[in-house]
Amino acid sequence: MKKIIQQSVEESIQAKQQFFKANIKSIESCVNTLVAALKKGRKILLFGNGGSAADCQHIAAEFVNRFQMERHPLAAIALTCDTSILTSIGNDYSFEDIFSKQIQALGKKGDIALGITTSGNSPNVIKAILAAKKQGLTVIGFSGNKGKLKEICDIPFCVDSKTTARIQEVHILLAHILCDLTERLYFNE
Numbered sequence: 398m399k400k401i402i403q404q405s406v407e408e409s410i411q412a413k414q415q416f417f418k419a420n421i422k423s424i425e426s427c428v429n430t431l432v433a434a435l436k437k438g439r440k441i442l443l444f445g446n447g448g449s450a451a452d453c454q455h456i457a458a459e460f461v462n463r464f465q466m467e468r469h470p471l472a473a474i475a476l477t478c479d480t481s482i483l484t485s486i487g488n489d490y491s492f493e494d495i496f497s498k499q500i501q502a503l504g505k506k507g508d509i510a511l512g513i514t515t516s517g518n519s520p521n522v523i524k525a526i527l528a529a530k531k532q533g534l535t536v537i538g539f540s541g542n543k544g545k546l547k548e549i550c551d552i553p554f555c556v557d558s559k560t561t562a563r564i565q566e567v568h569i570l571l572a573h574i575l576c577d578l579t580e581r582l583y584f585n586e
Contacts, residue, residue: 405562412563413570416556424571427552428578430535434509435583440472442504442534444496444525445513448565449539450477452513456572464576468584474503476525496525506533515564517544517555526550539568 417424431441441460443453453475460473476499477483486495500510510529514522517540526549529536538550541564547553554571556564 408558408560408563409566412556412558412560412567416554416567416571419557420554423552423554424574424578427537427554428575428582430537430552431509431575431579432582434507434535435471435579437507438472439505439507439509440474440503441509441511442474442476442500442529443511443513444476444499445522445539446477446519448561449513449515449568450475452565452569452572453477453511455569456511456576459573459576460579464573464580466580466584468580471580471583476500476503493520493524496521497528500525500528500532500534504529504532504534508534509537510534511537511539512546512550513539513568514544514546515541515561515568517541517546522546523549539571540564 443457445453454477457473457475460471462470476496482499483495486498504510510526512522512526523545526536526538526546536550537552538546539554540546542555542557547555556567558564
């Protein structure tokens with residue numbers, strides 16, 4: 398077990414170091430985009446499946462409640478939470494529409510759409526990203542190193558790993574950094 402533990406930790410550290418070394422400028426740009434949108438009264442709409450859905454809820458909570466500082470809430474909504482909306486859309490239309498219909502209903506030009514798919518190909522995430530772009534939202538994407546997501550996002554963050562767990566570990570650290578820097582910049586700290 399010790400060997401597996403050490404290997405997992407080493408792989409996680411390596412994936413994070415490689416990703417953040419390659420993406421510092423994109424992260425800074427993304428933070429500026431988030432702050433500008435939030436200062437204009439816009440919101441962040443987050444969506445993904447499975448563990449990525451849980452990450453969406455986690456990230457939305459960090460923006461709405463607080464991350465590191467006591468401050469005014471920032472507008473963020475995880476589109477993964479309303480079971481009545483998700484099941485009615487999934488039943489009446491298809492599972493591929495569960496996020497795109499919410500983007501159509503809630504998204505306004507200037508908002509931020511943040512889609513997460515470790516494969517880069519989740520059909521419902523891709524469809525929501527396309528709907529967001531059509532409506533004039535800025536699209537941020539978190540994914541692995543393959544798939545369509547990186548081709549269609551305004552700000553793609555693609556983790557170069559084949560292991561879902563390592564990709565998700567980078568995603569949550571990235572989300573924490575985006576939250577931290579956004580609240581610091583927004584509230585001039």
